[in-house]
Amino acid sequence: MARIIALANQKGGVGKTTSAINLGAALAEQGRRVLLVDIDPQASLTDALHIDASTLERSIYDVLTRQVPLSDILQQAGSLTVAPATIDLAAAEMQLISEMGREQLLADALATVAMQFDDILIDCPPSLGILTINALTAADSVLIPVECHYMALRGLAQLVQSIEKIQRRTNPRLQIVGVIPTMFNDRTVHEGEVLGMLREQFPGKVAMPIRRSIKFAETALAGKPMIEYDPAHPGGQAYRDLARELLQ
Amino acid sequence: MARIIALANQKGGVGKTTSAINLGAALAEQGRRVLLVDIDPQASLTDALHIDASTLERSIYDVLTRQVPLSDILQQAGSLTVAPATIDLAAAEMQLISEMGREQLLADALATVAMQFDDILIDCPPSLGILTINALTAADSVLIPVECHYMALRGLAQLVQSIEKIQRRTNPRLQIVGVIPTMFNDRTVHEGEVLGMLREQFPGKVAMPIRRSIKFAETALAGKPMIEYDPAHPGGQAYRDLARELLQ
Numbered sequence: 001m002a003r004i005i006a007l008a009n010q011k012g013g014v015g016k017t018t019s020a021i022n023l024g025a026a027l028a029e030q031g032r033r034v035l036l037v038d039i040d041p042q043a044s045l046t047d048a049l050h051i052d053a054s055t056l057e058r059s060i061y062d063v064l065t066r067q068v069p070l071s072d073i074l075q076q077a078g079s080l081t082v083a084p085a086t087i088d089l090a091a092a093e094m095q096l097i098s099e100m101g102r103e104q105l106l107a108d109a110l111a112t113v114a115m116q117f118d119d120i121l122i123d124c125p126p127s128l129g130i131l132t133i134n135a136l137t138a139a140d141s142v143l144i145p146v147e148c149h150y151m152a153l154r155g156l157a158q159l160v161q162s163i164e165k166i167q168r169r170t171n172p173r174l175q176i177v178g179v180i181p182t183m184f185n186d187r188t189v190h191e192g193e194v195l196g197m198l199r200e201q202f203p204g205k206v207a208m209p210i211r212r213s214i215k216f217a218e219t220a221l222a223g224k225p226m227i228e229y230d231p232a233h234p235g236g237q238a239y240r241d242l243a244r245e246l247l248q
Numbered sequence: 249m250a251r252i253i254a255l256a257n258q259k260g261g262v263g264k265t266t267s268a269i270n271l272g273a274a275l276a277e278q279g280r281r282v283l284l285v286d287i288d289p290q291a292s293l294t295d296a297l298h299i300d301a302s303t304l305e306r307s308i309y310d311v312l313t314r315q316v317p318l319s320d321i322l323q324q325a326g327s328l329t330v331a332p333a334t335i336d337l338a339a340a341e342m343q344l345i346s347e348m349g350r351e352q353l354l355a356d357a358l359a360t361v362a363m364q365f366d367d368i369l370i371d372c373p374p375s376l377g378i379l380t381i382n383a384l385t386a387a388d389s390v391l392i393p394v395e396c397h398y399m400a401l402r403g404l405a406q407l408v409q410s411i412e413k414i415q416r417r418t419n420p421r422l423q424i425v426g427v428i429p430t431m432f433n434d435r436t437v438h439e440g441e442v443l444g445m446l447r448e449q450f451p452g453k454v455a456m457p458i459r460r461s462i463k464f465a466e467t468a469l470a471g472k473p474m475i476e477y478d479p480a481h482p483g484g485q486a487y488r489d490l491a492r493e494l495l496q
């Protein structure tokens with residue numbers, strides 16, 4: 001049975017998509033069969049792996065709203081399998097509101113392919129709406145990417161509350177397995193202080209920081225994870241270390 | 249009549265909140281009466297100005313869903329007046345779905361205070377849902393903060409399409425008045441290239457970049473705009489320049 005990990009944080013621009021792609025690539029390098037699921041209407045993950053959303057007839061939108069089988073929409077991006085998103089997904093929030101059991105839709109879809117993968121990573125949008133709720137209901141683990149800025153700290157209490165609500169109501173097995181400090185600049189006092197606060201709030205769960213590097217932005221333009229774009233780059237190594245920690 | 253400016257971009261973490269606060273402060277410094285409206289359920293703007301959301305009995309949520317007068321919820325933060333948000337706002341997306349004329353709710357509320365202000369800035373959440381649609385329907389101008397990374401470029405076409413749809417359906421006077429390159433690192437080739445692409449896509453509308461500085465993250469911890477936190481800082485000057493451009 002596949003392990004299902006949600007990359008979630010309603011704060012925007014903290015490295016959810018970048019972490020899903022690079023952690024996924026590091027797990028695949030270890031021989032794991034990895035599925036990346038894009039449930040963000042921005043379709044950043046789909047685009048960053050150069051899957052052209054405009055050529056897709058079907059996407060995760062059709063799986064959630066029209067019972068199209070998940071296996072019908074899967075795309076290959078190097079060593080990674082991707083369930084892509086398109087902009088149609090923006091309409092899903094409104095369409096699913098009145099649906100019975102709407103939180104379970106993604107969990108049900110992932111169950112149909114769980115035997116084919118070892119790890120399923122879900123890239124969430126920057127909100128706590130119905131799409132992120134679907135991801136947290138389907139997942140057994142949550143990884144929380146965080147930028148070490150005060151403004152990113154603030155939303156964590158809201159996120160933890162939402163996770164606790166989901167544990168009580170729809171998914172008792174959900175666990176926060178880690179907090180990933182991303183785009184970290186160790187030359188600033190502010191980021192060091194915020195990192196300290198994170199370690200106090202989440203004792204034993206804060207991974208080694210992933211340092212800020214413009215090369216991560218370049219990888220999205222190139223359509224590749226860092227370990228393919230620049231195999232010797234320390235950023236790729238940091239995600240390898242994270243993958244190894246998760247596998248223990 | 250107040251000028252109403254929406255800070256919008258569904259890409260997360262591109263400096264919407266930071267731009268609303270610092271542009272607002274620069275306009276107030278020029279003697280303008282400025283209202284900042286927080287319609288993001290994360291309530292980043294409310295928190296970054298150290299308005300304690302947990303002590304508020306009413307917020308923008310009550311204005312949109314219970315017809316509480318906007319003037320009843322206003323708070324003062326130094327030279328700025330703020331219409332604060334609380335986490336309740338997350339429920340508004342679902343509650344407003346079936347409401348008649350739901351796109352106009354914010355516009356109607358702002359009309360009740362428009363005579364008291366010269367500039368009203370609206371800080372949008374990182375999505376194109378009903379809250380951002382309310383902001384774009386109420387506004388006469390849109391400012392688009394963008395990080396000069398490939399991943400931030402991608403969503404602009406979606407944003408422009410949404411703006412065009414709003415112009416056709418609910419708000420014909422809406423105009424894109426500017427694109428603000430934020431958190432800019434001029435020592436990288438990638439950001440220079442993306443800035444060039446922005447200038448091609450939005451000729452004549454791209455403002456001077458606001459450079460990356462950790463001091464912006466510190467201002468949120470201090471609860472102040474940059475021009476109060478560190479009056480000589482070039483980041484504050486960059487927003488003063490932007491304010492002057494807007495006033496012409």
Ligand SMILES: Nc1ncnc2c1ncn2[C@@H]1O[C@H](COP(=O)(O)OP(=O)(O)OP(=O)(O)O)[C@@H](O)[C@H]1O
Nearest residue numbers: 012013014015016017018126183212213217260397
């Ligand atoms: N370690 C890093 N160093 C420098 N830039 C990074 C790093 N990680 C991610 N980035 C860049 O920062 C930006 C934000 O990252 P990303 O898009 O992955 O965040 P996100 O949380 O998925 O955003 P959203 O909330 O919009 O979904 C992107 O342009 C990405 O290329």
Ligand SMILES: Nc1ncnc2c1ncn2[C@@H]1O[C@H](COP(=O)(O)OP(=O)(O)OP(=O)(O)O)[C@@H](O)[C@H]1O
Nearest residue numbers: 012149260261262263264265266374431460461465
């Ligand atoms: N010029 C800058 N230099 C460095 N950091 C900045 C700059 N502008 C903003 N920041 C920081 O970057 C982070 C993202 O900015 P901000 O929260 O304003 O973006 P946003 O678009 O409002 O995010 P969201 O999509 O979550 O609403 C914050 O931690 C902020 O302090």
Ligand SMILES: [Mg+2]
Nearest residue numbers: 016017040044
């Ligand atoms: Mg993302």
Ligand SMILES: [Mg+2]
Nearest residue numbers: 264265288292
């Ligand atoms: Mg914001």
